[in-house]
Amino acid sequence: MIFRLLLWVALGVVAWLMLRPKQRAAPPRSRAPYGAPPPAPEAMVDCARCGLHFPASEAVRDGARLYCCTAHRDAGPRE
Numbered sequence: 001m002i003f004r005l006l007l008w009v010a011l012g013v014v015a016w017l018m019l020r021p022k023q024r025a026a027p028p029r030s031r032a033p034y035g036a037p038p039p040a041p042e043a044m045v046d047c048a049r050c051g052l053h054f055p056a057s058e059a060v061r062d063g064a065r066l067y068c069c070t071a072h073r074d075a076g077p078r079e
């Protein structure tokens with residue numbers, strides 16, 4: 001009788017080992033789990049005057065050229 005009990009306990013352990021959630025197989029957690037997509041990496045541009053590397057959203061435009069500030073735009077491209 002005791003062997004039958006041990007058999008069921010062993011079967012329970014085996015079933016638990018096979019059915020438990022696998023931690024390694026889980027997909028990595030996102031840094032923003034509540035729907036907000038991560039911000040896209042922003043394009044970087046170079047100032048035509050001083051060569052500074054800065055985000056394109058902060059660029060001061062003069063036609064096709066990009067500058068880091070209005071002073072450099074007014075000074076014109078590097079010679």
Ligand SMILES: [Zn+2]
Binds near residue numbers: 068072
């Ligand atoms: Zn500049």
